[in-house]
Amino acid sequence: MNNRHNFAYFFREGVQGIFTHGFMSFASVSVITTCLVLTGTVVLLMLTLTGTIDELGSVGDIRAYVDETLSDENAAALETTLRAIDNVSGVDFIDRARGLNELKEQLGENSTLLDGLENDNPLRNCYRVWVTDIGDYQDTVLAVENTRGIAQVYASVDAVSELQRLRNILGVASLTFVIMLGMVSIFLISNTIKLATFDRREEIGIMKIIGATDGFVRAPFFIESLILSVTAAVIAFVLQWIIGDAIVESALSSLTFMKVASFRDFLLPYLGAFVGTALIIGVLGSLLSIRKFLRV
């Protein structure tokens, strides 16, 4: 009849409901917050893990030996061409002198075998090439091979494809774990909301018996769970920010080879996911929970 009056009432009731059902509200918010932060933190750790593996992938560099007919200058000039190749993240020119030094280092105790070669260096000029995405490693190797002036290419295709497999498997495993954790969270949250609304079955029954429509009973609930859910999401977001920064600053960051995922790089996706999840589970959950009490 008069929706303006009703809306004011619904809103007032919704806000009041949060306080009247104090412990219930606290329980719901805290469980939603906890589950969001838990899942969020695990996602962050997973991103760190997969990020680190990607990083490790760059260890699988490509060694491209330059045709010995090219002058040292021409050989050095190839760098720009190589850099222009898709998926190449870095290029390092190793001239023949440096190549010999590295070889000696590599041989360790047997480096004496190479003594005396400095003056008659039999090595070729060489490039070390790193890729951005090890997923396209083979294509990049091919592109390097096809570069004019490159005589021969050594690439650890096997090792990289092994790493790639690891990354894929860990990616799937992480995703599975996060999805499972998400489902567990949904279960825990909806369980809590069901318990919290259970306390209201009498109240709802009375409202219905004196002539309230389902919509009228639901509206304040809707607003109440809206407010609770958004509150939970915002609290979770702030907590996640603090935890995210703590992770970056903690032990993990002292491991230089780890690519720690920083929460600050994912502010918007996280905010969206938190608010979205909280709204869907919180609001839908509480509306669904009261549905069976409405049948009076």
Added chain:
Amino acid sequence: MNNRHNFAYFFREGVQGIFTHGFMSFASVSVITTCLVLTGTVVLLMLTLTGTIDELGSVGDIRAYVDETLSDENAAALETTLRAIDNVSGVDFIDRARGLNELKEQLGENSTLLDGLENDNPLRNCYRVWVTDIGDYQDTVLAVENTRGIAQVYASVDAVSELQRLRNILGVASLTFVIMLGMVSIFLISNTIKLATFDRREEIGIMKIIGATDGFVRAPFFIESLILSVTAAVIAFVLQWIIGDAIVESALSSLTFMKVASFRDFLLPYLGAFVGTALIIGVLGSLLSIRKFLRV
């Protein structure tokens, strides 16, 4: 007065309570179970992670070159001595011919540099030694060095100590994560139990007002939460077993370098932890939750 009668009553009431408060019981059990399995699974994954790092540590092998004054036979005989060293998990004898081959492989495109050395092999016989625990890596290296007949030892002490640091940090991080997860679980479980017992405040009030002592009101609750907690722990144990086996058989096990922790190796500790946690949180939690309703 007559405790025998009372005990029968308490037990009957406790069992009945589970059914009378059906959804409440279901919610409590399922949340306890969920949290136990969640924490349990994460512990299992953490064990896998740290186990794998330990495994990786064995990659950091020790190369022990045999004194060239020893005959090839005597050199080969050193293997037993080396194997007897504490913390040594494996020993591989690389005679001079094999050493040269490996060197050639290592040099790749530059292997021509070594052509012609086959007949006048300048290399020494060599042992590759793997350790069990990288924590004691340096001690083992020292022991190998001090072995009579070993002339020189090359060990990647730096790399291994880096790995060792990683393992320690990850170990602490895992433990922190598991403890936090445990605390979150305790919070979620006690929250659920509080909500579930909230529904009983009236019932408890009535019991008190007609003259029941606190102990009398509590006893059936105690038995009920005992049964619920143990049920939850057992369900969690079975679920954990299934999940543990699934992890072993899943993607992770196809990564040969991973040392997947098998649930079957931890049956007793898990059972103990599950039952213990469930009992402490479940029973204590529910008794504490009803305490405030007892003040009537």
Added chain:
Amino acid sequence: MIHLSDVYQSYATGTRALQGINLRIEDGEFVFLVGPSGSGKSTIIKLIIAELLPTAGRVTVNGYNTTKMRASEVPYLRRTIGVVFQDFRLIEKKTVYENVAFAMRIVGASPQEIRNRVAYVLDLVGLAHKARRKPTELSGGEQQRVSIARALVNNPSLIIADEPTGNLDPDRSLEIMMLLEHINSLGTTVLVVTHEKELVNQFNQRVVAIDGGLIVSDRTGGYYQYEQYENRYKHPGESTPEPTEQPEQPEQPEQSDEQQA
């Protein structure tokens, strides 16, 4: 208008609460519904407000056939009725004022109307000074009066009151009954369940008596015959107070056999 025709009601427990009720209450009537404990009075009220649907038979109230109406229509039927429930059914978390105001909110009354009207009816039942209390902070009789205030607040065309004076002192009781009679004189249909013989006798109105799920008397003026039940009770303390008890058939409403025989 209320019309129950050939209504049977069995609860899930097997209790046959109503065993063929035919009752017609025209608009503007004032009717007392009386009968012993457990005879089915509250069950009839539950049927009228569509809290229950009859196991068999037809219930028509203010133009709605409760067995045939859609679930979404039920609230609109209920808004035409003001009900005083035997167990009050107040919302514990809301104040007295809000409990009464709520009935007006659901029909979309303006805040102004609500303020005036709620204050008026709370005054009418003598609870204006308790407006901000919660039901748990009230005495039994006060809760009952809140329930009465809520039933009156929307000026419904039909008022049903289940033991509206069960917790009230004689003065209050008489006052409430006179209030209901006054409201009836303005055109509202009133159905009152009560066992207060004295009160019923002070009004010359239609009295419907029910026992064992059957209407046993329906006439104007005076309470139903006390004598007709007299022989069924012995003095307490002497063995069984109710000789017609049938513990072997626990699902049967009391004395139903007698009525059917």
Added chain:
Amino acid sequence: MIHLSDVYQSYATGTRALQGINLRIEDGEFVFLVGPSGSGKSTIIKLIIAELLPTAGRVTVNGYNTTKMRASEVPYLRRTIGVVFQDFRLIEKKTVYENVAFAMRIVGASPQEIRNRVAYVLDLVGLAHKARRKPTELSGGEQQRVSIARALVNNPSLIIADEPTGNLDPDRSLEIMMLLEHINSLGTTVLVVTHEKELVNQFNQRVVAIDGGLIVSDRTGGYYQYEQYENRYKHPGESTPEPTEQPEQPEQPEQSDEQQA
């Protein structure tokens, strides 16, 4: 023995429910406690069973001083009293049988005793055939009788009944009252809160009347003077039914000023 001396009771809301009550009920007495709605009758009962502690004054019941006893003693005081509550206070999740049996279990009765005695009292209140029902499956009067059965089951030395017949038909009501009188004649102290004038008049017993938190009459035989309240009520429908209402002082129990003046 019940002894209230100079008892004041204010609720957290500020309501001054009792304003200096002095009441002594000797062992073996039968007392009716009457008074208008909200006058403080249930509050006195709450004080007697130590559900409330008095704001001021002393309450002694069956040798226990409720203000001085330890919390652990409260259950033992309560076991000496059988109480019929105005709002029944039945455990919804338990059957009728279990609700009554529970009162015996807490005192450690044997299963054999419980079986016999519960069957007997349920029979006494006419509910043997409803033993396996839950309270929510009972009519209002049936719930009230379960509450009565529970109060009787332990043969307490003191029985307190708050409106025990508020939901019962006249036959049942008289029956219950006669049952209480019979129990009293066997030595049990009985305190009955009721507003059923007719019923009170049928018994020649002590009647204590309370109004506005004060005892206004205490004599044997007959209900308290109806006339003394008569002038306080107008016919409903004519403006305010209660001229003494004081909405400006919402925390004051009704008519308390009149009493004090």
